Amino acid sequence: MKFFAFIMIGLFALQAPINAAGINVEKVVMDHNKKIKKLKKKNNELSGKIEVLEEQQKNSAKRIEELFHLMEYKKSSNVVKETMLRVRENNKKAKKAYTTARSFLVTDQYPQAIKLFTEYLDLYPDSNNAPDAHYWLAKSYLAKEDYQNAKKTFITFQQENPIHHKFANSLLELSIVHAELGEKNQAVTLLQSMIKKFPNHNSSIKARKLLRFIISR
DSSP states (O other): OHHHHHHHHHHHHHHSOBOTTOOBHHHHHHHHHHHHHHHHHHHHHHHHHHHHHHHHHHHHHHHHHHHHHHHHHHHHHHHHHHHHHHHHHHHHHHHHHHHHHHHHHHTTOHHHHHHHHHHHHHHOTTSTTHHHHHHHHHHHHHHTTOHHHHHHHHHHHHHHOTTOTTHHHHHHHHHHHHHHTTOHHHHHHHHHHHHHHOTTSHHHHHHHHHHHHHHHO
């Protein structure tokens, strides 16, 4: 009887894994595992949310960058438009000033022509008509018989515009200036050089006549 009781006590001890403090270890482990699974699930959910937030942040940063570039483009476009308008307005003023100066020259109003051509070159030195204005300024001085200024202006024109369509004409006109100033040798040398360099130019016929006249004097 005592032996049977001993066996029953042993079996009961095996079926109920409770420690001396009365804790069910198996239940504790199971609860712990459940908590771990819940924590893993929450962690995965948080990781997913973080990835979504990171992607949204990237998209927001991209949109901000695109907006910034758009604003810069619009700003640049406005600057370009304003610049073009100023250039067009400036070109209109330059063209009007040049045309007015030419009209004074062709109507023999040389002082006014000289004044306007000089102002034109000061205000619009890089304009398309600046070389022409320089040439016509020299012609205005020559027509006014201001030979010293004509000489200086023709020489400067030739130095700055060696391939200008009026270059050959300016050589003939500068030789006239030399002749008027009594600089016979310079006039002869310049005429000979011009005839040699531009033998078929229209001005070369006048240059040959002038050369013969100067030499005969």
